[in-house]
Amino acid sequence: MKAYMVFDIGGTFIKYAVMDQAAKRLVSGKFPTPKEGLEAFLQQICDIVKEYKDSYELQGIALSSPGAVDVKTGSIGGASAIPYIHGGSMTDLLRERTGFPVSIENDANCAALAEGWLGAAKNADYYICIVIGTGIGGSIVMNHTILRGAALHGGEFGYMIMGGSFQAGKDPLQSTWSQSASTNALVREVEMKKSLTQGSLDGEEVFLLSEAGDPIAQESIAHFYKGIAIGIYNLKYALDPEKILIGGGVSKRGEVIEGINRELKLLKDEISTLHIEVEACQFDNDANLIGALFHFLKAHASSGI
Known part of the structure; x- marks a missing residue:
C-alpha cells in the first residue's frame, strides 16, 4: 500500500504522520521544533523518514510550513517563529538527503485544501x-x-x-x-x-x-x-x-x-x-497534515506517485 510521510512544521512542535492516499493516519507523533538551527531540523526530519521507510511503501514527503511558501522553488519567504527555515529551497534540501520527492505548502493553505478535499467545503x-x-x-x-x-x-x-x-x-x-x-x-x-x-x-x-x-x-x-x-x-x-x-x-x-x-x-x-x-472548518489539529498530503498528491498526480 502506498504511503506518504507528512510533516506539519510549527513554532513549538513538529507533528508528523504516515498517511495513506485517503489521509488515514497509519502512524503519528510529534517532536519539539529544534532550536539549534537548520541542520538539527533537517536531521530530525530525516531520522523520522528513515524510521518508517522500511515499514511502509513511502512515496514521498509532504510539508506544511509557516511563512510565504513558494511551491515552485520550495523556498520559504516572509517571517515566522522559526527563522532558520527561511531562505533556500527546503524541498531541494530534503530531496537530496532522503531521495524522496518532496512538496511544501503554507500551513493556512494546507488547512484550506483539507476542507475542500474532505471537509466542510x-x-x-x-x-x-x-x-x-x-x-x-x-x-x-x-x-x-x-x-x-x-x-x-x-x-x-x-x-x-x-x-x-x-x-x-x-x-x-x-x-x-x-x-x-x-x-x-x-x-x-x-x-x-x-x-x-x-x-x-x-x-x-x-x-x-x-x-x-x-x-x-x-x-x-x-x-x-x-x-x-x-x-x-x-x-x-x-x-x-x-x-x-x-x-x-x-x-x-x-x-x-x-x-x-x-x-x-x-x-x-x-x-x-x-x-x-x-x-x-471541520478539521482542527489534523488539517495541516491532510492538506499537505492533498497538495503532494495533486502536485505528483501525473507521475502516479
Whole structure:
C-alpha cells in the first residue's frame, strides 16, 4: 500500500504522520521544533523518514510550513517563529538527503485544501477560509487550487484597512482587520477596559467571563462579532465565494459562528441583497497534515506517485 510521510512544521512542535492516499493516519507523533538551527531540523526530519521507510511503501514527503511558501522553488519567504527555515529551497534540501520527492505548502493553505478535499467545503468549487487567531489570515481556493497572488499574499485578509481608519491624526495601518477584529484584539480590548496588564487574559478566559455574566466581556465579544462580520461582508462582495469557512481555535465555539451570522443578517438590506453565512472548518489539529498530503498528491498526480 502506498504511503506518504507528512510533516506539519510549527513554532513549538513538529507533528508528523504516515498517511495513506485517503489521509488515514497509519502512524503519528510529534517532536519539539529544534532550536539549534537548520541542520538539527533537517536531521530530525530525516531520522523520522528513515524510521518508517522500511515499514511502509513511502512515496514521498509532504510539508506544511509557516511563512510565504513558494511551491515552485520550495523556498520559504516572509517571517515566522522559526527563522532558520527561511531562505533556500527546503524541498531541494530534503530531496537530496532522503531521495524522496518532496512538496511544501503554507500551513493556512494546507488547512484550506483539507476542507475542500474532505471537509466542510468538499462540495464547493470556490470558497474562502478565514483563520482567526493572533491575527487574521486565510486562503482563497478555486477548483482545489490556491489563488496565491503575484506576491504570494493572496488570502492575507488581515491586512484590510477597516472603517474609521481615516480619522484625523490616526494612522490607517493601525486599524487593519487583524488589529481590530482578531482574537488577540478581543482579548486586548477586554484587558484595556478592565485596566489589566497586557497578557493577563486569553481568548478562552474572555469567553468564560462572558458566560459568567461579565458585562465588559459580553460587550467586547459583541463588538468582536460585528468587526468580523463587516470584513466578511466586504470579502463576499469582492470575491463572491460559494462558501465562507471560519477556522482558528475560536471557531470551535458554536456561539461564535452563531454570533457572526447574526451580525451578517443585520448587514443585509434593500441594497445588499446577497445571503451571507459562514460555517466552521471541520478539521482542527489534523488539517495541516491532510492538506499537505492533498497538495503532494495533486502536485505528483501525473507521475502516479
